[in-house]
Amino acid sequence: MNIVKKMLLHKFTIIFALIALCIGGYYGWEEYTKPPLEAKYKFHTLELGDVTQSVSANGTLNPLVLVTVGTQVSGKVIKLYVDFNDRVEQGQILAELDPALLDAQAAQSAASVQSAEASLELAIANEKRSRELFSKEYISKQELDVSVQELKAARAALNLALAQSQKDRTNQGYTIVRSPVSGVVVDRQIDVGQTVAASLSAPVLFKIAQDLRQMQIDSNFAEADIGRIKVGQKVTFAVDAFPNNAFVGVVKQVRLNATTVSNVVTYDVVVTVENPDEILIPGMTAYVNVILAEKKNVLIVPNAALRYKPTMPPSKDAKPTTPKKEKKERGSATLFVFENGVPKPIKVSVGISDNRMSEIITDELKAGDKIIVEENKYSTATSATGGGSHPPMRPF
Incomplete structure (x- = not known):
């Protein structure tokens, strides 16, 4: 009887040992295969570049003098x-x-x-x-x-x-x-x-048409943009007939006579265009960009990085509170760098933007530094639920 008990005890000991070994192996494998914390974020390397701020509208090419x-x-x-x-x-x-x-x-x-x-x-x-x-x-x-x-x-x-x-x-x-x-x-x-x-x-x-080598574009700009358009500003435009060509012009006149259609107020901006080869034809639709400001060789970042806010999973003991709105200074923003395992905020001044990239002014960052642009979706989801960092399995 004692022999039977010893055999059963020995058998259960081996089973428990195997179970413990499997559990330890699983957690060890999970810890070994878990990606580093940096994998939770998508980064962008800062670089020097050019940025151009402009406003856009459509217009029609017309002869400068039509008799x-x-x-x-x-x-x-x-x-x-x-x-x-x-x-x-x-x-x-x-x-x-x-x-x-x-x-x-x-x-x-x-x-x-x-x-x-x-x-x-x-x-x-x-x-x-x-x-x-x-x-x-x-x-x-x-x-x-x-x-x-x-x-x-x-x-x-x-x-x-x-x-x-x-x-x-x-x-x-x-x-x-x-x-x-x-x-x-x-x-x-x-x-x-x-x-x-x-x-x-x-x-x-x-x-x-008196001279097709000199033409003009009659373009309609919204009232929200007309205050920033001045005579003499540089203009770039494109036409459908020559999609690979970039044409330039100059703002000649900002006409004060407003046009209202469906409660939308627009103003006619006249742009003079050089057409030495006479490839531009009256009546063509021009997609006009009036250049408001240009910066060369400045530190630029994607606009997505300026909008990024880190997601921090709430602790179990924390009581739900209404988040306070931070007062944001005009012309400033916060970027985040990865430091000591957590995102570190850095306040910067924002210059001009082309709606994709923006100029930043700061002494804490330089070209070559990496900033956080966004978080990987699966990492955010799993960290919020307390799970691992592996992507969710696809259901069949």
Whole structure:
């Protein structure tokens, strides 16, 4: 019986020893394979770089000077001398209207001038004769005054006929449409055979861009950004037609006339653009960035690092309290470095930002230092529950 007890005791001792050995081996393996505390965080190495602060908007490319060519007379288009994209010189003939009606009117006016000249000659002769008769007292003073008045009226009628004739000849010349400037025809709104009517307003025949090597962008900026935009600031922009090209310009004008659409207030900012190769075309959409400030070779950090706050698991004995909001100084932020196994806060001054990277000013950090950007998700989750640092197993 004692032998049986001894055998059972020996058997249980071996079982307990094996269990203890397994438990100790598991915890030893877990401690051995547990990643270091640094693995809980994602780091960023500080470096020197360039940062540019800008505001963005969309705009439309337009010629710097766009001349609208119309006509002061009505008529049918009988000839066209230019077409879209043609280069023209100042004074060059663009189109010709049918002059038949205006020629007839000019001829009628010329005939009226001849009639007025004949009437004037007769009035001069009558006035001269009346003076001779009055000197011999053959007619009264009243008859002489009538002759003088008829002479003046004849001269006025001649002047009126000459003015009408000049007007008709001028209108006759308007049937030849000429270019007022040198440039490129960007729009043609007439065809041969079409009748243009210049009754209340001059119809538009052509649109001529004076010089496509000089262009401008009419862009709309929100009222929140307009206060920081000044004349003379540098502008960079891109267009869909040339996605790999970077274009530059200069702010020429900030127009004070606001536009309100759906309660959104915008202001027109005019940007001048050099286009020596004439690859930019009127009407293109430009994605404009007005550069507000630039810094070269400064210490920069990702904006995510400025937003990072370490998560500390609460102790079991701690009572829940409402967190107090810390007063944050304007232009300052807190970065965290890993030191002695815990995140250490370092207060820095924040300069300009490009919405991705920001300039920082501090004497405690330098290029090459590592700062905490964020915590690994699985590490945060397991530390909060008191578990190990291993990633959670994927459920099947």
